[in-house]
Amino acid sequence: NSKINRFSSEKKKTLTSLIALWICQNIRPISIVEDEGFLNIIQQCLSWNGGPFNNINGNDILPSRSTITREINRQANDIRERLGVILRKGAKQECLAISPDLWSDKFKQNSSLGLTAHFVDDQHILHSIDLCCEPYNEIDKTAGNVLKSITAALSRFGLDQLIDKITFVCDCGSNLRKALEDYQVVHCFPHRLNNVLKRTFYSAGVVFFKRHAPQLLKAMFSLHDLHWIAAILNPHRRMLKHATDVERAHAYCLVQARVAKLMEMAQIDNNEEVLSPATISSTLSPRKKLKSYTTQFHDDTDLGETSSNMIIAKRARRELEIYLQLNLTNCKCLNDDMNNPLLFWKEQEHVLPNMSRLAKQIFSIPASSTALERAFSSV
Structure with a gap:
C-alpha cells in the first residue's frame, strides 16, 4: 500500500x-x-x-x-490560454495573420472550418500554428454565418475584439471574400496560380499557353499594397529593378507612410523612441548624405501639415533612405540565409527600429493558405 x-x-x-x-x-x-x-x-x-x-x-x-x-x-484550455496571450500580443502589434478556410466532405456530407495563425515574435522568428479544424455547425455558408463561425473560433483565444488588427489570407471563395470584406484581406497566390494553369492547360495547345499566360497572369493577379511593401522590405529586392518609375514611387510612399504611422504610435504610447536625427546623421556616410535615392519621389509638403507630422514624415523618409543606401555586403545574416529577410531585420533592429517593426508586421503574413489545406487532408 x-x-x-x-x-x-x-x-x-x-x-x-x-x-x-x-x-x-x-x-x-x-x-x-x-x-x-x-x-x-x-x-x-x-x-x-x-x-x-x-x-x-x-x-x-x-x-x-x-x-x-x-x-x-x-x-487544451491551458494551451489556449497561454497561446491567446501570445496571439493577442501579435495582433496588437499588427504582426498576426490568420488563414481561414472551409472544406466539405462530399461523401460524409459534412463541413469543417480551419484556422491557421501566423505571427512573428520579438526575436523575428515566424511561427505558424493550427488554431482549429472543427465542424462547421452553421445552417449555411452565407457570408454572415461564415464570419460568425470565424469570430466564435477566434474568441476562444480572445481575438474577437482585435479582429480589425488581423490580416486574413484566404482563397477567392465568394463567401469568404464577402464575410471578410470589412477587414484587411490578402488573397492566396498559389490558388491564383492554380487557376491560371487550369484555364491554360484546359485550353487548346501549348502555343495558346505561351501566348496567353502573361495576359492571364496580369488579369488574375491584383497586387495588394502589402505586396509592394514586402518587396521593398526584402533587402535583395529593395530597388524594385523591374518596376516602373510610377510603381516604384508608389511603393516607396507606401513604406514611408507605414513607418510614419509606427513612429506616431510609438510617440503616443511612449514605449519606443522615434529614431533621432543624431542617430540618422551618424549612420550615413558624408558622401551619401548629399543625395538621396528617393528624392525624386518626394511629395510637396502640405502647408496645413502640423510641425510634428512634418518632423515624423521627414524622419520616416530618412529611415527609408538609410535602408536603401545600406551596404549589404556587411550583413552576415544575408550570407547565412538569403531566403529569410527576418534575420536581416533582426540584425538591423537597433539601426532601423521602425522599419524592423514594419518587417515583423509584413512578414507575419504568409503568401498562401496552403498550410491550412494540409489540416483538411487528414480530416
Missing part, C-alpha cells in the same frame, strides 16, 4: 498528463488506455528487474477514459 500511495502521489498525475499528450499528438483513440496490450506493456515496465514498483497492478495507476478526457480538456 505504501508503494502504491508513493507511486500515486509522485507519478500518477504525470502519467495521466503524458498519456493525454501522447493521445492528442499522435491521434490515438482515448479507448487505448483500456487496451489489454497497452496494459501489458505498463505492467512489464513496472515489474522490470524486480524494481520498487514490482508489486503494483497496472490497473491501479492507469487513468480511465473519463479521466483522460478531462485531462485533455484541461490541457
